[in-house]
Amino acid sequence: MTVTDEPSTESAGYKYVGTRSIRPDGLDKVTGRAKFGADLTLPGMLEAAVVRSPHAHAEIVSIDTSEAMKIEGVKAIVTGADFPDPAEQGLHPSDQDVANNIIARDKVLYDGHVVAAVAATSRQAARAAAKAVNVTYKVLPHVMNVDEAMADGAALLHPNMKTKGVDPPAEEPSNVASRIVHERGELDQGFANADAVVERTFTTKPVHQGYIEPHACVADTGADGRSNIWVSSQGHFAMRTYTSKVVGVTTSMLKVIPAEIGGGFGGKTVIYLEPLAYMLSKKAGRPVRVVMDRAEVFRASGPASGTKIKVKMGANSAGEITAAEIWMAFEAGAFAGSPVGAAGMTVIAPYDIPHFVVEGFDVVVNKPKVAAYRAPGAPMAAFAVESVVDDLAAEIGMDPIELRLKNAVVEGTEASYGPKFPKIGFVETLDACKEHPNYGEPLGPNQGRGVAAGFWFNAGMNSSATIHVNDDGTVTTVVGSPDIGGSRASMALFTAEELGIGLERIKPVVADTETVGFNDVTGGSRVTLATGQAVVEACRAIKTDLIRRAAKTWKMEADQVEWVDGQAQAKDGSQPPLSLAAIAGKMARTGGPISANASLNARGVGAAFSTQVCDVEVDPETGQVTILRYLTAQDAGRAIHPAYVEGQLQGGVVQGIGWALNEEYVHNDDGVLENPSFLDYRIPVASDLPMIDTIIVEVPNPGHPYGVRGVGEVGIVPPLAAVANAIKAATGKRLVDLPMSPMKVLEAIDGTDS
Amino acid sequence: MVKVHFSAALRHYTGGLSDIEIEAATVGRLINALDERFPGIGAQLSEGTSVAIDGEILPDAEYEELPDGAEVHFLATLSGG
Amino acid sequence: MSRTQVTCTVNGDQVDFLTLDDESLLNALRDEVGLTGVKEGCGTGDCGACSVLLDDAVVCSCLVFAREAEGATIVTVEGMADGDHLHPLQQTFLEGAALQCGVCTPGFLVAAKALLDRNPDPTETEVRYALAGNLCRCTGYDKIVRATLEAARELQEARA
Secondary structure (H helix, E strand, O other): OOOOOOOOHHHEOEOOOOOOOOOOOHHHHHHOOOOEOOOOOOOOOEEEEEEEOOOOOEEEEEEEOHHHHOOOOEEEEEEHHHOOOOOOOOOOHHHHHHHHHHOOOOEEOOOOOEEEEEEEOOHHHHHHHHHHOEEEEEEOOOOOOHHHHHOOOOOOOOOOOOOEOOOOOOOOOOOEEEEEEEEEOOHHHHHHOOOEEEEEEEEEOOEOOOOOOOOEEEEEEOOOOOEEEEEOOOOHHHHHHHHHHHHOOOHHHEEEEEOEOOOOOOOOOOOOOHHHHHHHHHHHOOOEEEEOOHHHHHHHOOOEOOEEEEEEEEEOOOOOEEEEEEEEEEEEEOOOOOOHHHHHHHOOOOEOOOEEEEEEEEEEOOOOOOOOOOOOOHHHHHHHHHHHHHHHHHHHOOOHHHHHHHHEOOOOOEOOOOOEOOOOOHHHHHHHHHHOHHHHOOOOOOEEEEEEEEEEOOOOOEEEEEEEEOOOOOEEEEEOOOOOOOHHHHHHHHHHHHHOOOHHHEEEEEOOOOOOOOOOOOOOOOHHHHHHHHHHHHHHHHHHHHHHHHHHHOOOOHHHEEEEOOEEEEOOOOOOOEEHHHHHHOHHHHOOOEEEEEEEEOOOOOOEEEEEEEEEEEOOOOOOEEEEEEEEEEEOOOOOOHHHHHHHHHHHHHHHHHHHHOOOOOEOOOOOEOOOOOOOOOOOOHHHOOOEEEEEEOOOOOOOOOOOOOOOOHHHOOHHHHHHHHHHHHHOOOOOEOOOOHHHHHHHHHOOOO | OEEEEOOHHHHOOOOOOOEEEEOOOEHHHHHHHHHHHOOOHHHHHHOOEEEEEOOEEEOOOOOOEOOOOOEEEEEEOOOOO | OOOEEEEEEEOOEEEEEEEOOOOEHHHHHHHHOOOOOOOOOOOOOOOOOOEEEEOOEEEEHHHOEHHHHOOOEEEOHHHOOEOOEOOHHHHHHHHOOOOOOOOOHHHHHHHHHHHHHHOOOOOHHHHHHHOOOOOOOOOOOHHHHHHHHHHHHHHHHHHO
16 A cells, blocks of 8 residues: 555545545654653643542542541642532533532442542552542442333432433433434334334443543643643543533633544543543642543443343335334433434434334443443444344345345435435445445355444534645644544645645644634544535635735736636736745735634534445354454545545444454443453454455535545444344354354354343 | 424424424524424423434524525434544 | 662663662653653553563563663664654555554554564464554554555565
């Protein structure tokens, strides 16, 4: 694989967009110069250690920090009492939950919940002091999954929680925070029209986003409460807002500087350590670094929900899906807010089904509060539905891609969640897989092929960008979106394409909260679309300005000048062209510095579909599943940087494979996490996998100037079912509980599972 | 005039009505008009709700103008990861 | 607690630093020597983000006591380039888009260098098993394996 200056054929017509440029931050990352969250040191900086609950559910009776304060080197200790009371502050309920998750006040709600934090002159002293903090608990009964939490008489996490979205309204408190429902047609009619009906119950376990960089931040807070916070996150503006609410200051008191981020996948769109670092630094009068170790990452940062999903679907002999009945319960963790809403909207979104009921419940359990993980809610829902669609195809004797083609949503189809689809590329991804050589590869004994599809909305949201032209005509593109997938490369490509100058003359920069306008988080597959729109808009404003300046120089009207190939040209050809460098060199004469800003709430979001084909071989003696071949076809709208689009596709697939085959949280009877390490929480390694074959489908999104659709998330939606369907094809057994670890596969093959 | 479609959850407030044609210039005014017609529905539509106008989903749509003949749906606002 | 002086060679330079008995080489390299290219991903030797060469062997520096480095020759990612000439692996990783967030990259480069130093012509399977001790969550390993094979090809050609 080499860098090519040739744009991919689908993007022909562009000079820079569609090429595989070397990413601007790449050199620093291959030489070790790049600074991640834990890489900053400041003079006088203290190290921190966090005291966490060892119980899944308990009242805090007392906290005694006196012994800890005596330890040599300890400079500050904070507990819940050091923070404003969230209810008294009048915070929105979801912000109160954030504040109570940062540090416990009266109750701890999961193994790992923060109780106190210590700052000291060395790691060793901080850890010794953390051990010396004396906390007295009154242990309470706990609930660890949706069945336990929803049972009559279950221990309640929040005594005031009453289920929203039920009719009649809930009178008694429970662990069910809310209910969602979507309906269409008449379910009985739909099943009556079916020639084949499949009904199954599925369960999935919580899985962690698994970023290799643990959460880390440094805060330097003055006595006046102003603080500089250095943090690796998916959104420093969001970190600033959340932190300001938890510690009780205005947003302008905090300056948040983005470090390079070592993976997020949604898990770093929320705060954990920043308020602790802020408060410790304020109390100690010195900068404080707070870093999670890997065990803390597992115990206390948000996994994806564990779920229980019941699916009943019917299809007629022509292959039309006639009815779907879906019931879902999602673990929210200790506070309300699982992605059951998104699951309810994506679960049957790829198909045009005339009769359905989708019902979902958001359930609290004594586990860490769940955080977003790449298309949150959709992978679990797709695992269930795509498995059943596969079984329907087998029952009526239809090829699994053909069945999906028969029912696929297209432009104008009314989505299961309401609106009509604009231009979309689902059918194109199905066709791409059907026509790919992988789909025809012969399979041997104990081998099987599985197909699955997935959908994700993608987001737009708010972005700001500023373009500065330097005095030599080079350009700085300033954005506020942390770069987690290669977005700096895309922003530079947009700038190059718009201004018509080479990439070597452009420097993209991710600026801090004081140096660029507001930006929502990097997530929701939104940056290439939304921040890209802001960059394009700012570039177009620059071009308008450059044209005006050239016209002034030539004593013409602006409408007699155009910008072509990086130069101002007189439309009548009467003047030699002026390059960007030439205009920049004389900027003072034509009005002063050349700079433009764009701030927008992005419009024209395009949804994304993915179809995937997985080939496995199952060892009948050990239950081990080997991935032989994996193909993913995804509609990217327009691939701005094809190599990084491929990277998003491949990364999502491999996370999905891990989710399908190995990854799960294991808790003991006390509700304590037993596998908070990469040894026992097994993510895929290089020797587990083959090359991941990618097809970038381009059905341009008419809403975006370059046709972009977000690519970051949808790739993780199909793999759970693709792998399960492949195992079914290889063994004849339908596994419905994730992960499909060797033990479970063996039990299914031997018929010893219940 | 715009055509508003009601999800199953909202039909509780509309007495089972699944869609309605109604006059409103902006989304905010639409919500007010709906609340006058179906008391209590306004509270459901103000917080954490996105609006789809002719298929385009917009999360902060209060002042968004509604083109004549637009198809309007109310959806839960979702987050990505 | 008193600290012991350790003298060793890091990326070709003689280096002296002080360390506690129970401090890891990972923390000594980051905090005492100032080389933050090595990363702590897990602290228990499971992720490889802290990989360094210690007397030509790839080790997880989080599993090595800093004191064990006395007299040793250590190579970190910062020592792979020759001035402004990148090592072929660094170049192929850049050209092949073999990194996304980049936090695992220093560990992978060290491990891949160790592989190519002892096995200049590995198969894809040999590359995958040699790199199985390095976790990556972003890339799915495809482009990392391709970049390593490409660097092997380039190094072979340079020798020919």
